[in-house]
Amino acid sequence: MKLKKYIVAGLIGIVSLGSCTYLDKEPDTEIDIDMVFENKTKVESWLANVYSRIPNPGNDWLNTYGWEVFADDLTASARWQQWDWPNITKIFGGWTPNTQWAGNFWDGLPRKIRQAYIFIERVHALPDSDLPQREVDYMKAEARFLAAYYWWQLLETYGPIPFRPNYIAPTDFTLSDLMVGQRPFDEIVSHLDNEMLEASKQLPAVWQSVEKYGRITSVMCLTVRAKMLLFAASPLVNGNEWYAGFKNYDGKFRFSQTYDPAKWKRAADANRELIEAAHAAGHDLVREYNADGSIDPFMSCYNVFFLRGDQNPEALFIRSDCNFSEFEKHATPRGASGNGGLGVYQTLVDAFAMKDGSLPITGYDGNYGKPIINKESGYTERGFSAQKDIRKTKYNLYRNCPGATVDSVGADGCTYNQVAASGTYNMYVGREPRFYLTVMWNRQWYHQAEREVQMMSNEQDGGPTHDAPQNGYLNRKKVSLDQNQRNGIHPYRPGILYRLGEAYLNYAEALNECDPGNPDILKYLNLIRERAGMPQYGTGKDSNGFDKIPLNGQDEVREAIYHERRVELCCENGLRYLDLRRWKKAEEVLNQPMYGMNFSGTKLSDDPNDAAAFFKRTQYIKRVYERKFYWYPIYQDQIDKDPTLVQAPFWDK
Numbered sequence: 001m002k003l004k005k006y007i008v009a010g011l012i013g014i015v016s017l018g019s020c021t022y023l024d025k026e027p028d029t030e031i032d033i034d035m036v037f038e039n040k041t042k043v044e045s046w047l048a049n050v051y052s053r054i055p056n057p058g059n060d061w062l063n064t065y066g067w068e069v070f071a072d073d074l075t076a077s078a079r080w081q082q083w084d085w086p087n088i089t090k091i092f093g094g095w096t097p098n099t100q101w102a103g104n105f106w107d108g109l110p111r112k113i114r115q116a117y118i119f120i121e122r123v124h125a126l127p128d129s130d131l132p133q134r135e136v137d138y139m140k141a142e143a144r145f146l147a148a149y150y151w152w153q154l155l156e157t158y159g160p161i162p163f164r165p166n167y168i169a170p171t172d173f174t175l176s177d178l179m180v181g182q183r184p185f186d187e188i189v190s191h192l193d194n195e196m197l198e199a200s201k202q203l204p205a206v207w208q209s210v211e212k213y214g215r216i217t218s219v220m221c222l223t224v225r226a227k228m229l230l231f232a233a234s235p236l237v238n239g240n241e242w243y244a245g246f247k248n249y250d251g252k253f254r255f256s257q258t259y260d261p262a263k264w265k266r267a268a269d270a271n272r273e274l275i276e277a278a279h280a281a282g283h284d285l286v287r288e289y290n291a292d293g294s295i296d297p298f299m300s301c302y303n304v305f306f307l308r309g310d311q312n313p314e315a316l317f318i319r320s321d322c323n324f325s326e327f328e329k330h331a332t333p334r335g336a337s338g339n340g341g342l343g344v345y346q347t348l349v350d351a352f353a354m355k356d357g358s359l360p361i362t363g364y365d366g367n368y369g370k371p372i373i374n375k376e377s378g379y380t381e382r383g384f385s386a387q388k389d390i391r392k393t394k395y396n397l398y399r400n401c402p403g404a405t406v407d408s409v410g411a412d413g414c415t416y417n418q419v420a421a422s423g424t425y426n427m428y429v430g431r432e433p434r435f436y437l438t439v440m441w442n443r444q445w446y447h448q449a450e451r452e453v454q455m456m457s458n459e460q461d462g463g464p465t466h467d468a469p470q471n472g473y474l475n476r477k478k479v480s481l482d483q484n485q486r487n488g489i490h491p492y493r494p495g496i497l498y499r500l501g502e503a504y505l506n507y508a509e510a511l512n513e514c515d516p517g518n519p520d521i522l523k524y525l526n527l528i529r530e531r532a533g534m535p536q537y538g539t540g541k542d543s544n545g546f547d548k549i550p551l552n553g554q555d556e557v558r559e560a561i562y563h564e565r566r567v568e569l570c571c572e573n574g575l576r577y578l579d580l581r582r583w584k585k586a587e588e589v590l591n592q593p594m595y596g597m598n599f600s601g602t603k604l605s606d607d608p609n610d611a612a613a614f615f616k617r618t619q620y621i622k623r624v625y626e627r628k629f630y631w632y633p634i635y636q637d638q639i640d641k642d643p644t645l646v647q648a649p650f651w652d653k
Contacts, residue, residue, distance in 0.1 A: 047119060054146075055319070059323075063085060065087075067578070075345050076088055078470060092622075093625075105158070109150040109153060119140070145224075149224055158632050159185060161188070163182070185255050189232045192225075193225060196224060197222075205217055229270045265515075268513075268515065278503065283316060286313065294414075297532050308494065314500045320494050327479070333460075336446060336461075336486060337486040344473050351570075356535065357432075362374050379426075379430070381426065381427050388405055389424070392414050397447070397481070438475065441453075441597075442456065457602050477572075478571065508524045508561050517554075530544065590623050596618065597616065598616055599620055628653075633647060
């Protein structure tokens, strides 16, 4: 569609596309289209603005979109609702088609898609301005992928959406011009699958110029495509009986009415193609090693998030201009100048295995306050440890702690560090490495303050204030050991939207559904566990000298994959919430009373009969999750304006 004038944002303050410092401004200038696309700087600015809706892993998933607080890994202080955290209200069921949402995909993403289509149509080579045709072709492919990516974000959020690929609304468009009617879920997925695949064929796997760091690559295209096809194969949208008979305005079924096992094969094939392409481009898991050549699981899993993107082989899709200072501030204890209320759920604490791979908790008797303890694991919830927990690692959690074992070199030449002190509540002793990278508990050493964390009621890091861990835990994952909130120090790291470790687990899951017994399933599952210092699955001895854990049949493998995703991918970009949604498990897992330690406790006691004892499972919130919550509702005012729109399932009841 040829138009003379268009709306473009951000042309007053020109953005550097090469550095990927993308700004997201509302359209504020109406300019002649020829002027834009005859000027290299303005061309780059237009494309930069298309890039600007790529999510920011530093804050978007946590607060703006809310998906990280919707699951059962990160828990934000409920009292932050009054401090511009409106998504917290949703976990208590406070959600209607009129509820405002800061993410606002319905309004924002179609505008970016439109900008992408305008760019594809109008951009051309400018030989006199050092914009050759090859660069233009790359830019068009980037815009093509971004349009498809934004369409997918809409589809993943709302279910069947209005879908008009390559349509460019006129300058004076309204939202209703862009969002008319709805198309079947699978039909849209099929189109986006082709768009992402074709874009990947036109882009390099790695940009050779440092100035293009953060620009879309073929690997990024394949990454989003593979993840999309995994979602499309999953129980929520693959023959889900909940949606039997649900139709769009035109009478077409909104979701597939029958289960199609071929979708799992397409997902498996797409993830295998991604992994092969990623490996060919030099991507691999982050691995750090001890002096004896063994993997250091602590530093390996930690550095996944703290290596710079251009030095991080595991990062497949990054946003380079992320600021994690707010995230770290919310996880920093109040007495160390933080906001101290971003914690983790007790169920996540329970999910981490013991260091020998055995599960401490095998389930719950009625509710999360009554764990079923695996006595063979050696785990106990009563009492306090009599000795330090020391591991072979360079991960130095107890630096500056008097009497701690810190950076001790053993006879093997390896570095040993303390991960838990004597006197630690036994729940936190002898756990797997990833546990200590994720969970901060009461009376754990906090080196930045050079003291133990004091989380009991009326202590410097505890309640009853809103800036306190409402269930007795704070989050450590993605929080730098070198950050210092008091001094405003927050080391740079890129925002990782997708990483190779997730791709391995995606591939294993899809393959187990379409080809159970395929050796690649355990191969890629075990690569994750090997890096994490955990016993691998199978028979015999593994590469770390552990006895392998046997798995019998497809169902056991599926549960092992689900569990591995739970601990490996926790607290990352709302992945846990997306998993619970696509597995149809959100109602079961999230519609529950939630537990932690006793927030109002004033005694360092584990006496279950003492109301003042801190170390005991205590309910702190009651969550509400209804079936309609699986999809965001369309704003009611949009439904009222457009008779072709059909509300997301169950929201109109």
